[in-house]
Amino acid sequence: ETGVTQTPRHLVMGMTNKKSLKCEQHLGHNAMYWYKQSAKKPLELMFVYSLEERVENNSVPSRFSPECPNSSHLFLHLHTLQPEDSALYLCASSQAGLGSTDTQYFGPGTRLTVL
Amino acid sequence: GQNIDQPTEMTATEGAIVQINCTYQTSGFNGLFWYQQHAGEAPTFLSYNVLDGLEEKGRFSSFLSRSKGYSYLLLKELQMKDSASYLCAVWDSNYQLIWGAGTKLIIKP
16 A cells, blocks of 8 residues: 555657646645656655745756646646656655755556657 | 665575665665566555564564664575565665665576
């Protein structure tokens, strides 16, 4: 049983497509995160939201656009992606956001393939 | 730059003991995590060390030496289900979470 869910689990898209990834947390947390995980590389933090406000954007290309409508939901909108964007996209949540050392709880990820 | 080093892959035998090392060079230190990640699944929290010493949780133990920038995860009585990747992550002084690339552990019968 996981407190963080992600849909879809797998996504194949062309470079001209527009798609969205969804994340939902059922833990009552106040912070949510998007990470990119590529094979044999460390997790790359993409975006952080704390109390629905974006507090971190680590030089992510504009073809990735996050949205956080409330503290339980997080989206990642994708458009005109490149093949090198193929990766596992992980969502996480924590009780508090930046400036804390709270444990982050992860969803199962969306395996994205860009053709 | 900030860096975390872990072995890329390790192999061990069912029922044995394995130690996965993690060394870090970060700007400050505010704690170290170990996560387990089975293929295609979410990373799951295993342990958090902020003070030097050994923390034991059942078959898993985690050790930290802040002066040496070193931690290890010790897995005892290995089971086939322990085959997974193990991720080490460190909070630096700016509360940035720095991740290692993970160690893939293969358990053989």
